[in-house]
Amino acid sequence: MHHRNRPIRTAALALSTAALGIGVLAAPPASADPSPALRAAQAAASTDSTPSTIAAEWIAGELSNGLITTLQGPDFGLTIDTGLALATVASQGGTVTAINNSLEPRIGEYVGDGTKESYAGALGKAATFARTAKKNPTSYGxxxxxxxxxxxxANVPADPAAEPQAAAFAGRIFDKSEFGNFANVVGQSYAVRALTLAGSAEAGAARDFLLKQQCASGYFRLDFAKADVPNQSCTEGAAGSEADPDATALAVINLVESGDRSAAVQGALAKAGTWLAGRQRGSGAIRSAGAGASINTNSTAVGGYALGLLKNRDAALKAALWIRKNQPVDKYKCRTALTRDTGAVAYRRDxxxxxxxxxxxxxxxxxxxxxxxxxxLGLQxxxxxxxxxxxxxxxREARAGDNVQFQVYGLAPSESACMQVKGDFLRVKGKKSGAKIVRKLQLPTGNQRRVALVKTSDDEARTSLRVRN
Incomplete structure (x- = not known):
């Protein structure tokens, strides 16, 4: 089934980065209805659902009994990321339900037992997924x-003036663990989203503390200040307040999806969107931050998706084009060792x-x-x-051995395809402009009519011409 001109019917739901641990159906499938934010963002866009659909199909096939597993056992963080991603693809509601059915009975392994161990960021992300799977986050597993x-x-103190330090970190999330406190800005953004959608009385303070983590230029930092530091806000140029594009993108996504329309949030979103757009390179890619920073799919995808939700469609389109280049589709005569993993997206082109x-x-x-x-997400x-x-x-006619010119129309920008005739083939990619592609194929021997084809991941077209020896 060909998807190229079908509008995407999805739900805009964020997934986390490495900062949160990345990283049989028994109930009716969860729906994958688009969120109002994604509907609004795509209202004036003509999008191709093929790349997100085939990526979803691939990663759904990577699940084992509803979970992403490693040699060390289930990776619950990546499983939730996968579920949140699949919830944005209309055909994957059943897979989201399968993930939920496996995750819900084991949720304590991810969020902690609630007594000795309780992980704030994981709780926020788990609550986000529960709501996505049409479950009640106040009674989940x-x-x-x-x-x-x-x-x-952290609660707002009754007398902020008498407790200035408590007032400084009011709304901040903290882990309870014998292993330490690893809560950070990404987890805070999920907490804000979960608390806001639940109508919690603590949502406002959590939101205000998240907004403190935005620096003057518009970016969000990744890590909080130490709890005993009087200044709990991002301070541009100071150690510990370095820009983090992934944290910024996820803060944007979670704030948008929280539905908070306050002036403070709208102002923060506008500043963050301007900063993210300025971080984007001409190629559409976004470079990560910190040690080992690189141009990569993860940062580009969450950044592009955030920009799309902010209705910066040009920036979102550029990001999607770069991501699609990292999604090899080598099928038919263009087969490679990656053909069995069609739909998978690489972290980097190399x-x-x-x-x-x-x-x-x-x-x-x-x-x-x-x-x-x-x-x-970025491919949406x-x-x-x-x-x-x-x-x-x-x-219309040519001699055997001739290199004949063929014109291909209708490839989406950056879409991979295989042009082929008996004895010859070429890999091609759609132009950014969407214009026709002109390539030559060598004709085989034999006095007969030959068929030339162009094949994408989900469609094909053909023509024919007479060949004479």
Missing amino acids: GVNLIARLEERT RVTAATTTGIPADARGEWRRATAQAI FAPASKDKLRIVSVR
Whole structure:
């Protein structure tokens, strides 16, 4: 079934980054209705659902009994990321339900037992997924995720003047754990979203503390200040207040999806959107921050999706085009070792090159899963083709061995395809402009009519011409 001109019917739901641990149906499937934010963002856009659909199909196939697993056991954080991503793809409601059915009975393994161990960021993210799966976050696997999250959210003191330090970190989330406190800005953004949608009395303070983590330039930092530091706000130029594009993008996504329309939030979103757009390169890619910073799919996907929700469609489109280039579709005569993993998205382009002959290495599969889960969001803004897929020969007749010119129309920008005739083939990608692609194929021997084809991941077109020896 061809998706290229079908509007995407999805739900805009964020997924987290490495900062939160990345990283049989028994109930009716969860729906995948688009959120109001995504509906509004895509209202004037012509998008191609093919890349997000095939990415979703691939990662759904990576689940084992509803969970993403590693040699060490289930990766609950990445499983939730996968579920949140799949919830944005109309055909994957059943898979979201399967994930929920496996996750809900084991949610304590992810969020802690609630006594000795209770992880604030995980609680916020789990509550977000519960709501996405049409479940009640106040009674999820026997756990009241909202009440637990409120316990991990610092209260506003009765007399702020008498308790200035408590007032400074009011609304901040804290882990309770013998292993330490690893709560950060990404977790705070999920907490704000979960508490706001639950109508919690602590939502306002959590939101205000999140907004303190935005620096003057518009970006959000990743880590909080130490709890005993009087200044709990982001301070541009100071150690610990470095820009983090992933934290910024996820703060935007979660604030948008929280539905908070306050002036403070709208102002913060506008500043963050301007900063993210300025961070984007001409290619559409976004570079990560911190040690080992690189241009990569994860940062580009969440950044592009955030920009799309803010209705900066040009920036979102550019990001989607760059991501789609990292989604190899080598099928038919263009087959490679990656063909069996069609739909998967690479973290960086060099991973595609390396895996073309060997396939995805076992020890790299986790990276491809993480990249693909987040890529699904960025690919929601991939532009559609402007024409029906077709291939045209410039000649009606030719001699065997001739290099004959063919014109291909209807490839979406950055879409991969295989042009082929018996004995010859070429890999091609759609132009950013959506214009026709002109390539030559060598004709085989034999006095007969030959068929030339162009094939994408989900469509094909053909033409024919007479060949004479």
